[in-house]
Amino acid sequence: MSGNSIYQPQSAFMRWLERRLPIGALIYSSFVVYPTPRNLNYWWTFGGILSFMLGLQIVTGVVLAMHYTPQVDLAFNSVESIMRDVSFGWLLRYVHANGASMFFLAAYIHTFRGMYYGSYKEPREVLWILGVILLLLMIVAGFMGYVLVWGQMSFWAATVITSLFSAIPVFGESIVTWLWGGYAVGNPTLNRFYSLHYLLPFVIAGVVVLHIWALHIVGQNNPTGVEPKSEKDTVAFTPYATIKDTFVLILFCILFGWLVFYVPNYLIHADNYIPANPAVTPPEIVPEWYYLPFYAILRAIPNKLMGVIALVASIAILAFLPWLDTSPVRSARYRPLYKQFFWVFVIVCIGLGYLGSNPPEGWYVIFARLFTIYYFAYFLVILPVLGLVEKTKPLPNSISESVLGASGLTGARARA
Amino acid sequence: MMLKRSVLALLLAGAFAAPVTPAAAQLAEGATPPQLHWPFAGPFGTYDPGQLQRGLKIYHDVCSNCHSLSLVSFRNLADPGGPGYSAAQAAALAATYKLSPADHFPAPNEAVVSAFPIKPPDMSVLAKARSYRRGFPWFVLDFFTQYQEQGVDYIAALLKGYDKPPAGVTVPPGTFYNKYFPGHNLAMPQPLFPGQVTYDDGAPQTLDQYSQDVAAFLMWAAEPHLDQRKRIGFQVMIYLIVFAGLLYLTKKKIWREAELHP
Secondary structure, eight states: SSSSOOOOSSSSSHHHHHOOTHHHHHHHHHSSSSSTTTTOOOGGGHHHHHHHHHHHHHHHHHHHHHHHHSSSSTHHHHHHHHHHTTTTHHHOOOHHHHHHHHHHHHHHHHHHHHTTTTSTTTTTTHHHHHHHHHHHHHHHHHHHHHTTBBBBHHHHHHHHHGGGGGGGGGHHHHHHHHHSSSSOOOOHHHHHHHHHHHHHHHHHHHHHHHEEEEEEEEOOOOOOOOOSSSSSGGEEHHHHIHHHHHHHHHHHHHHHHHHIIIITTTEEEEEGGSSSOOOOOOOOOOGGGGGHHHHHHHHHHHHHHHHHHHHHHHHHHGGGHHHHHHHHSOOOOHHHHHHHHHHHHHHHHHHHHHHHOOOOOOHHHHHHHHHHHHHHHHIIIIIHHHHOHHHHHHHSSSSSHHHHHHHHHHHHHHHH | HHHHHHHHHHHHHHHHOOOOHHHHHHHHOOOOOOOOOOOOTTTTTTOHHHHHHHHHHHHHTGGGGGGGEEEEEEEEGSSSTOOOHHHHHHHHHHHTTTOOOOBBBBOOHHHTTTTTSSOOOOTTTTHOOOOOOOOHHHHHHHHHTTOOHHHHHHHHHHHOOBBBTTTTOOOOOTTTTTSSSTTTSSSSSOOOOOTTOOSOOOOOOOHHHHHHHHHHHHHHHHHHHHHHHHHHHHHHHHHHHHHHHHHHOOOOOOHHHHHOOO
């Protein structure tokens, strides 16, 4: 590739700075010459998109916080005031509210991509676990942000979710009172949620640094799951990955823009435009779409404590994935059976989301239970057993062989 | 392989087709409101100032007796993308209330409101706070067709939805049967009747026209920057699509070199 592999400061100032803080070299080695597998497909662009979304949520969130009032009598109207009276406040708020959805969409695609290509396998276990921690932090931060709007759905979601802690034996009730800062969801609850909602994105940013650090130690996985062996297997991060990531980021922004400018309330429950009222329970309490699969798992289990355990386990189990999957082959490309179970798993997750949006009665419950069984069986039975019995396809010798054909360079010339 | 296919088909069928809302839940939900034509629908939709002015008149003459509009200021009546009044006209309306233009629409008559068992809701965000269940697959298609008018369709339908209860259905005292209201027993008596409000622009003084005009006015009250949002949205979309095209071509050029000289 063009360029030097070692950073050489071009200006006198950068030479001066480099001797004192080698930040230029760090950026150069991490984001310019950093070798990325040449066969990465478009599913690998979501890491960059997630970084962008985190930055966007922080920027819009900080400005929104300048106009928001975390007080039970004023919160709802302060959000409405942002929508009406603040210059482009409607844009800030719709970008932030729908940004959460786009953030989760990207995070879920990123996670499914990791699962499909076995990106969690040795030596990327810590990288993967940091990702699961990020997902968990996002779930908590997103929930708290939703409560700040202080509409009916905000209030009742806060009540339902915090009440889950009451399922804990002996200490449950005390923990819930402690979380609320009182005997019901009220002003102290709103205040602490606001404080934590402002804090958590920076915790997420910190863990993102660790996530990227771990990534740069072990290197990126790729669609073949075969580690790069020679320079022929990689290309420089800039310009190759940068231009590809930017292109998909803009496509992602077109979808995002459609949501923000044309259907901004598509994902927002109408009841959340009714100010919070502790005296009136809404006909249905539904979380945001990105929590629906977990909500369906919670409600699929008749026992409250077991339901809460299943809810927590459904996320926590992801952290154990590197050891639950016993197959030595990473990529689903070479695992014909795994590939099918994986796609069924994706459909089950989407199906759980649909079931979570419907009342827990009749057929909905039966399907929610079947899907919950599959969800956990996928991790606890299918993956451990499959690795031992599955007959995998032969792996290519190298990335360049899989991209350019067995004859390597000649193949590329022939095509050109 | 065959088995896997059929398992997949079963899962799909189960998730998206088989579950039917039980009859009890169906009964509690109101009838599906018809979808009306709204000038502010779609990617190029804008409010019709004439319609908003008529809607304001209905709000002023009828709704405001019981319903507040606490988040809308008189000055908003002169904002761009609204009913199109001048600042002087907005001030003149405010003067009839003995308030300054910065003030909000006043709270309704407490003596009237206190007669109701339930406090009539504030109408500022009502058009976004009301909806109805769309169900699969409509809720998926709504994303693409940009159907965002569930609230106004519901409100317009509700205002016309008063009817005699079906045989065998008793309506509790103090409530009124409405086929679009979830549970059907609405505390609000029918508020609008044909010919009740005089229009000065020649628009028909029918219940259909009234209900649609006031619903449109409430949409503006709930989403006053809709015109600006859609206008900017179109510009953003054009920009992003052109930008994406250029990036794609640049990406192709850069990667072609990597493919030729690995």
